[in-house]
Amino acid sequence: MANNLEIKNLDSVAVRFSGDSGDGMQLAGNIFSTISATVGNSISTFPDYPADIRAPQGSLTGVSGFQVHIGAGKVYTPGDKCDVLVAMNAAALKTQYKYAKPGAAIIIDTDCFKKADLEKAQFATEDPIAEMNIDPDRVIACPLSTMVKDCLKDSGMDNKSILKCRNMFALGLVCYLFDRDLNIAFNFLKEKFAKKPGVAEANIKVIQAGYDYGHNTHSSVANVYRIESKEKVKGRYMDITGNKATAYGLIAAAEKAGLRLYLGSYPITPATDVLHELSKHKSLGVTTVQCEDEIAGCASAIGASFAGALGCTSTSGPGICLKSEAMNLAVILELPLVVLDVQRGGPATGLPTKSEQTDLLQALYGRNGETPMPVLAATSPTDCFDAAFDAAKIALEYMTPVVLLTDAYVANGSAAFKLPDLKDYPEIKIPYVPEELKGKWTPYMRNENGVRYWAVPGRQGFTHILGGLEKDNKTGAISTNPENHDLMCRLRAQKIANIQVPDLQVEGDQDAELLIVGFGSTYGHLHAAMDEMRAQGKKVALAQFKYINPLPKNTAEVLKKFKKVVVAEQNLGQFAGYLRMKIDNFVPFQFNEVKGQPFVVSELVENFNQVYNK
Amino acid sequence: MSEYTQADFKKGQPRWCPGCGDHFFLASLQKAMAEIGVAPENTAVISGIGCSSRLPHYMATYGMNTIHGRAAAIATGCKVSNPKLSVWQVSGDGDGLAIGGNHFIHANRRNIDLKMILLNNRIYGLTKGQYSPTSPRGFVSKSSPYGTVEDPFRPAELCFGARGHFFARAVATDPTGTVDILKAAHAHKGAAVCEILQNCVIFNNGTHDSVYNKEGRAKNAIYLQHGKPMLFGENNEFGLMQEGFGIKVVKLGENGITEKDILVHDAHCEDNTLQLKLALMEGPDFPIALGVIRDVEAPTYDDAVNAQIEEVKSAKKYHNFAELLETNDIWEVK
Numbered sequence: 006m007a008n009n010l011e012i013k014n015l016d017s018v019a020v021r022f023s024g025d026s027g028d029g030m031q032l033a034g035n036i037f038s039t040i041s042a043t044v045g046n047s048i049s050t051f052p053d054y055p056a057d058i059r060a061p062q063g064s065l066t067g068v069s070g071f072q073v074h075i076g077a078g079k080v081y082t083p084g085d086k087c088d089v090l091v092a093m094n095a096a097a098l099k100t101q102y103k104y105a106k107p108g109a110a111i112i113i114d115t116d117c118f119k120k121a122d123l124e125k126a127q128f129a130t131e132d133p134i135a136e137m138n139i140d141p142d143r144v145i146a147c148p149l150s151t152m153v154k155d156c157l158k159d160s161g162m163d164n165k166s167i168l169k170c171r172n173m174f175a176l177g178l179v180c181y182l183f184d185r186d187l188n189i190a191f192n193f194l195k196e197k198f199a200k201k202p203g204v205a206e207a208n209i210k211v212i213q214a215g216y217d218y219g220h221n222t223h224s225s226v227a228n229v230y231r232i233e234s235k236e237k238v239k240g241r242y243m244d245i246t247g248n249k250a251t252a253y254g255l256i257a258a259a260e261k262a263g264l265r266l267y268l269g270s271y272p273i274t275p276a277t278d279v280l281h282e283l284s285k286h287k288s289l290g291v292t293t294v295q296c297e298d299e300i301a302g303c304a305s306a307i308g309a310s311f312a313g314a315l316g317c318t319s320t321s322g323p324g325i326c327l328k329s330e331a332m333n334l335a336v337i338l339e340l341p342l343v344v345l346d347v348q349r350g351g352p353a354t355g356l357p358t359k360s361e362q363t364d365l366l367q368a369l370y371g372r373n374g375e376t377p378m379p380v381l382a383a384t385s386p387t388d389c390f391d392a393a394f395d396a397a398k399i400a401l402e403y404m405t406p407v408v409l410l411t412d413a414y415v416a417n418g419s420a421a422f423k424l425p426d427l428k429d430y431p432e433i434k435i436p437y438v439p440e441e442l443k444g445k446w447t448p449y450m451r452n453e454n455g456v457r458y459w460a461v462p463g464r465q466g467f468t469h470i471l472g473g474l475e476k477d478n479k480t481g482a483i484s485t486n487p488e489n490h491d492l493m494c495r496l497r498a499q500k501i502a503n504i505q506v507p508d509l510q511v512e513g514d515q516d517a518e519l520l521i522v523g524f525g526s527t528y529g530h531l532h533a534a535m536d537e538m539r540a541q542g543k544k545v546a547l548a549q550f551k552y553i554n555p556l557p558k559n560t561a562e563v564l565k566k567f568k569k570v571v572v573a574e575q576n577l578g579q580f581a582g583y584l585r586m587k588i589d590n591f592v593p594f595q596f597n598e599v600k601g602q603p604f605v606v607s608e609l610v611e612n613f614n615q616v617y618n619k
Numbered sequence: 620m621s622e623y624t625q626a627d628f629k630k631g632q633p634r635w636c637p638g639c640g641d642h643f644f645l646a647s648l649q650k651a652m653a654e655i656g657v658a659p660e661n662t663a664v665i666s667g668i669g670c671s672s673r674l675p676h677y678m679a680t681y682g683m684n685t686i687h688g689r690a691a692a693i694a695t696g697c698k699v700s701n702p703k704l705s706v707w708q709v710s711g712d713g714d715g716l717a718i719g720g721n722h723f724i725h726a727n728r729r730n731i732d733l734k735m736i737l738l739n740n741r742i743y744g745l746t747k748g749q750y751s752p753t754s755p756r757g758f759v760s761k762s763s764p765y766g767t768v769e770d771p772f773r774p775a776e777l778c779f780g781a782r783g784h785f786f787a788r789a790v791a792t793d794p795t796g797t798v799d800i801l802k803a804a805h806a807h808k809g810a811a812v813c814e815i816l817q818n819c820v821i822f823n824n825g826t827h828d829s830v831y832n833k834e835g836r837a838k839n840a841i842y843l844q845h846g847k848p849m850l851f852g853e854n855n856e857f858g859l860m861q862e863g864f865g866i867k868v869v870k871l872g873e874n875g876i877t878e879k880d881i882l883v884h885d886a887h888c889e890d891n892t893l894q895l896k897l898a899l900m901e902g903p904d905f906p907i908a909l910g911v912i913r914d915v916e917a918p919t920y921d922d923a924v925n926a927q928i929e930e931v932k933s934a935k936k937y938h939n940f941a942e943l944l945e946t947n948d949i950w951e952v953k
Contacts, residue, residue, distance in 0.1 A: 107948065138948075243947040253943070260940045267700045287928045288935035289943060292700055294924070297725040301692035304685075304722075308665070308696030311683055312704060316696060334686045424944050462681040462697075462704055465660045470675050472684030473668070482631075483676065 019086065020179055022172070023070040023101040024093025025062055029172035033091075034071030036176055040189040041075040063117070063125040068100045075183075089182065091175045093117060093149070095126035095133055102137055107244045108419050111139060112178060114149035114171065142281060145224050149174050156214045160207050170211040177215020182224060184602075187216055223274040225358045225417055238423060245422035247386035247415040248275075251319075251345060252282035254393025256289060257425070259315045261394075262401055262433040267309035268293045269302040270319045274357040275413040276347035279319040303328035303335075303344065310340040311471070313461035315397060319345040321413075322364045323354065329372050335406035336376045336497065338471045339449075339457040342406035343396045347416045350601040359601030360414035362525060362575040368408040369554055369583065375494040377501040379403070380553040382410040382525030386420040392551065398433045403504055404457050410553075412575075414603050415526035435459060438467060448481035449493075455500040506552035508559045513539060517546035519617045520567035522593065524550040524580050527604055531573060534609035543617055550580070561588045571596055571616050573609065621656030625649045628659060630679040640740060640791035640817025641671050647794045648707075648736075649678070651801035657705045664707045665694040667714035670745050670819075671738035674709045688719030691726040694733050702921045705805070707734040712753040713743050716772050720752070724781035729920040730809045734801070737774055737812060738791075740819040741826050748822035760822075775898030775912065778812045779891050785809060786898060787911040790830050791817035796842065796909055803911045809919045816907075829902050830909075841906040843897065845914070848881040851906045858882075859897075866896050868905060886914040 020037060022030040061067060072087055086106040092098035094117035105111065123133060130136045134144055153174050157167045180187055191209050198205035218224075245253070259266035270280040270293065284293045292314070296302040299320055306316035318328060325332075325346050335342040348364045350356025368380045379399050383392035389411055396409040438446055438458035443466040449457055460467035469481060477484035478492055511520070513535050523531045528549045538545045548563055550556070564570055564584065572581040573596040581595050594616045598604065628649040635641045652662065662680040666672035668687035675682030681704075685693050694708040708726075715723050715737045726733055742760070743749040749762035753774065757766040778786050785807045787800035797815065804811035816827040825831075829839040841851035841859070849859040850871075858881035860869050869876050888894065894913040900906060937943050 239952055241949050241951050243944070243949050245947075253940075256943065257940050265700055267696060269696055286943060287931035288938055289940070290928055290932070292924060292928065294695070294699060296692065296695075297721050300689065301695070301722055301725070304689040304692035305696030305699070307685075308683075308693035308698075309700035310696075311681075311693070312663070312697040312701035314696075314700040316700075330686055331689060334689075338683070424949065427940055462663050462701065463661060465658070468659050468679055468681050470678070470682035470684060472676070473686050474684065 018088050018183065019072055019074045020089045020091070020183075021070055021072040021087035021101060021104055022091045022175060023068055023097040024091070024172070025067050025097075026069040027062070027169075028069070028093045029169060030069050030071045030091075030093070033172040033176040034073050036190050036193050037179060037185070038073045038075070039193055040180065040185045041073070043189050061125075063094055063096055063122050065096045065100055065126060068097045070097075070101055070104070072104070089179060091179065093171060093175065095122040095128060098133060098137070099126045099128065102139070108140065108143060108246065110143055110145060110182070112145045112147070112175060114175075115146050116148050116150035142278065145178070145222075147178075147218060152214060152218065153211055156211055157207055160203075160210075162203075162207060167207075170208055173208045173211040174215035174218070177212035177217075178219045178224065180212070181216045181219030187212060223358055225275065225413070240423045242421045242423055244419055245386060245390075246278070246417060246419045247383065247389040247411055248278035248347065248417070249282050250386055250389035250422065251383070251393045251409070251411060251416070252279050254390040255283070255315070255317055255343065255397055256286060256291060257390070257427055257430065258394045258397030258401075258433065259291075260289070261427055261430060262315060262397070262435060264401075265314040266291045266317065267306060267314040268317045268319060269296050269305035269309065270294070271296055271299045271302045271324065273299070273321045273324050275349055275416050276319045276321045276324070276345065278416070279345060279347070299324040299327035300331060303331035303342075306342055307331055307335050307338065307340060310335075310342055311338070311462070313463070315341060315343070315401065317343040317345065317397075319347070321347050321349045321357075322351050322367065325364060325367055325371065332378070332406050333372045333374065333376050334473050336372070336378060337473055337475070339404045339497070340406075340471070341397075341400035341404055343393070343400050344406055344408045345393075346408060346410050348410060348412035350599075356601045358413060360412045360526070360575070360603065361599055361601060362410075362412060362527070363579070363599065364410065365524075365553070365576065365579040365583070368410055375498065377498045378554065379405060379407045379501055379504055380410060381407065382551055382553055383415055384525060384528035384549055384551050386415055386418045387422045388528075388551070389415065390422070390425065394430060398431070399504055401433050401435050402456070403454065403500060404436060404459060405501065410525055412526050437461070438464075443467065447479060449476055449478055451496070451500075454503050455496060502555055504555050506555060506557055509548050509550065509557040509563050511546050511548050511563060513546035514544040515546065517544045518568055519543070519545050519613060520564070520570045521545065521547045521613060522550070522564070522570055522572045522584075523547070523574060524553060527573065527575065530604040530606055530609060533606045534613060537606065537610050538613060538617070543614075545613070545617070553580075553583075556587060560584075561591070564588060564591055564593075569594065569616060569619070571613060573597075573604070575599060575604070621654055623653045623656055623658070625653045628652045628679050629677070631677050633677050634673065635670060636821055638818070638820040639670070640815070640819070641674065641738065643791040643794065644671075644736075644738060644797065644815050644817060645674060645677055647791075647797035648674075648801060650794065651798045651805070652680075654798065655802060655805050657805075661703065662705045662707065663694075663697055664709060665690050665697060666709040667719055668745070669711040669714045669743070671709060671711040672714055688714055688717070689722065690714065691719060691722035691733065691735065695722075695726055695729075695731050698731055698733055699921045699924055702732070702925055705734075706732070707736065709736045709738065711744075712737065712739045712741060712751045712774075716752045716774065716777065720777075724777060727778055727781035727783040727810045727812065730782075730784060730917050732808055732919045732921050733810050734804045735810060735812045737814045738817055739774065739814055740817050740823055741771075742819050742823035744819050744822055773899055774812065774814045775895065779895050779898070779913070783810060783812055784913065784915045784917045785811035785911075786814070786894070786913045787811070788814045788816065788898070788907075788909050790827065790836065790840070790909065791815050792831055793833075793836065793909075800911055803914060807914055808922075809917055830907050836909070839902050839906055840909050843884045843886070843908055843910040843912055845884055845886040845911065848878055848883050850878070850881060857906075861893070866893075866900070866905075886911050887916075889915055
């Protein structure tokens with residue numbers, strides 16, 4: 006576990022609006038900062054007027070920018086680079102991109118990226134995104150002018166006046182990305198244009214349209230938070246999001262295991278980027294199939310594993326509901342499978358772009374029958390790499406489906422990623438059936454870890470059938486024998502219990518008055534809360550769980566060592582309940598929040614202090 | 620010559636009801652596989668749930684008896700990730716067309732090289748006799764005591780509607796006809812749907828009676844063969860001719876009709892219009908079409924996926940994880 010972490014989250018976000026000086030970028034920026042200030046964020050703005058007041062439209066010298074930093078509790082310097090860059094035309098992208106952080110979201114109006122616009126902005130090719138080496142996955146490209154024209158076609162306004170409202174569309178989209186309350190913008194415009202109600206109405210309509218566009222396209226920003234270590238470790242780094250790190254972890258594990266990586270998937274926010282990322286890497290032999298539905302995504306991955314590949318499927322909560330039956334099949338088949346759940350707000354369609362930890366119990370128990378399944382939860386964007394590698398390793402070594410939990414927050418968050426060297430990662434020892442068992446082998450024969458051997462089709466002398474019906478422990482034939490079923494349930498449970506996971510680490514004060522407990526993606530925030538309390542002179546520790554099932558062997562020992570324990574999670578107490586079930590007489594304090602937003606450190610500290618002082 | 624015999628594909632003692640069509644089909648499948656000659660260890664038989672989905676348990680190949688409706692999806696992952704395997708997917712009418720209907724159409728649309736067996740007895744047997752998506756309108760069953768009020772799927776229509784390139788039909792009790800279409804299905808590269816008409820002696824006895832025995836087939840069925848005129852009847856005295864947009868049954872010798880006037884079957888014709896008409900023929904006015912009705916070559920999904928991987932491998936400069944990392948913007952902390 007890392008020390009001395011710095012977390013930057015929604016508390017600190019910079020948005021830069023840029024376009025022609027006539028595009029109303031200052032106004033859009035002003036309204037955005039007003040909204041943010043109204044909801045209690047501290048703000049810091051930085052207007053960046055063009056060098057040339059009357060420069061020709063679309064030219065490089067005519068670009069105007071306005072940067073807004075919003076933050077809770079602290080005022081940030083406006084000189085920082087931005088997390089979101091709005092570029093209303095090609096020239097704006099050309100001149101303002103240098104102010105964007107690596108991996109920042111870029112919003113462009115494709116209507117102003119036509120050939121003539123590109124020439125004016127001195128682009129050499131017709132693909133400015135590639136020319137500037139921008140990751141296309143980070144670009145929200147929309148025909149903004151067209152949509153504004155369409156939105157106001159019945160307004161009676163002339164074309165020029167209509168196009169003046171483009172800035173409001175961009176503002177609406179940005180408001181969607183950061184959950185801003187549009188009513189504040191509406192009131193602002195009504196006041197500003199009190200004497201021209203028509204103009205106010207048009208602007209309001211366009212803001213709403215921009216907001217709806219973001220909603221309809223599930224737009225989201227990466228880099229809504231970053232975790233950075235203040236201690237610089239020597240080495241080579243790249244910037245990585247959680248979803249990309251997950252994809253990389255699966256690739257790395259397949260390579261280490263010498264297997265083909267197969268992903269069966271169906272697009273779903275916020276997990277789709279994993280499908281996108283893996284689809285790019287055919288040169289590594291990665292096979293991705295965008296299936297007809299979530300069910301087929303999981304089912305085809307099981308088929309791939311049966312045929313000898315590392316089968317994986319990626320989704321978010323609603324998809325897990327659909328995959329549950331096939332996940333169950335993988336349990337009884339005892340085939341490797343990695344199931345990635347990038348959690349989002351639920352129930353049902355819930356909050357597709359927002360983050361929660363509400364699928365925990367579904368991952369652990371959301372199936373029929375006794376179906377134990379290992380569950381891991383990644384603790385940071387970079388940890389997604391290790392967690393995905395581990396999930397695949399467990400799946401292969403224990404011949405079991407494994408659920409890897411991330412969430413919208415950790416999946417879209419980014420961090421500096423020290424380039425891993427696969428030589429430093431452990432071998433993946435696949436329990437292939439040894440050749441000498443030929444003639445004696447039956448499908449449910451187990452090794453010393455209680456793991457069924459893997460006989461991949463193509464091997465002569467090992468033909469066999471697997472299936473969803475209960476099998477005889479010895480012969481592998483269908484069996485409804487009561488003793489056998491009881492035994493098989495226990496064998497499958499024991500196999501999962503046998504999985505070796507690292508001990509739980511306690512960070513902070515080993516003699517703490519209060520132990521903070523969390524799991525998965527809340528690590529950064531809980532760590533920051535601990536740091537802050539310790540800076541206030543309190544004795545506090547943190548135990549963050551990454552391995553949920555099986556739990557680390559020292560779990561009970563650690564949790565019972567501390568006088569007070571608070572379990573903080575982004576659900577109504579699923580992990581706390583799980584721990585209470587697993588550990589006798591364990592009654593923790595709880596901090597629960599399901600707002601679809603990451604924790605706010607100051608709120609955590611306030612709450613934990615109350616527990617501390619009880 | 621194949622080095623295998625039917626016995627090399629046999630395993631265990633089937634538990635189906637005596638007289639069930641599954642027994643007949645199983646024997647034909649084992650015979651066909653022996654004649655085809657792919658080794659049992661390079662063959663995977665994947666089924667869903669239902670009476671007929673027990674079939675892989677009686678095959679000495681690799682196999683999976685999975686969950687209801689998902690056989691085609693599971694077989695898809697199997698074939699795409701391990702294209703060397705000969706993959707057979709076995710479903711009943713409920714498994715394949717009701718709960719698994721989505722996977723059935725998409726496997727056909729994608730043209731995955733799966734041999735898709737549809738054992739059609741127009742009933743749910745394992746759950747003790749409810750109507751299935753192929754039961755005729757008005758069908759009385761435990762779940763439709765007053766008769767169904769819905770029309771059935773006609774499997775060929777669904778297959779063709781999903782752009783299927785192979786469709787064949789046989790009667791379970793006709794081993795020659797069954798083995799023939801199974802071998803043709805194997806020879807066809809791509810999704811190959813074989814509809815097997817079979818009886819459920821317990822819950823839907825007699826459903827395919829008109830063609831279930833040899834005598835019935837001689838009168839009520841037509842064996843289609845590519846390139847051959849469409850003749851049928853006990854003495855080949857009847858034939859099929861095109862009439863307007865449709866097909867009509869004619870008697871040779873009547874109204875001066877000779878064999879030259881009879882339609883010649885073209886299973887390889889890309890346009891499926893006439894093939895569909897043949898597939899949809901029903902008694903008593905028309906014979907039931909048996910044999911290979913459609914068999915058109917087309918690129919397969921599994922080939923294309925793997926070809927694309929090879930293509931990208933030669934186009935891209937990174938081929939392992941370490942090289943992949945180097946494709947990113949990298950900075951160094953010294």
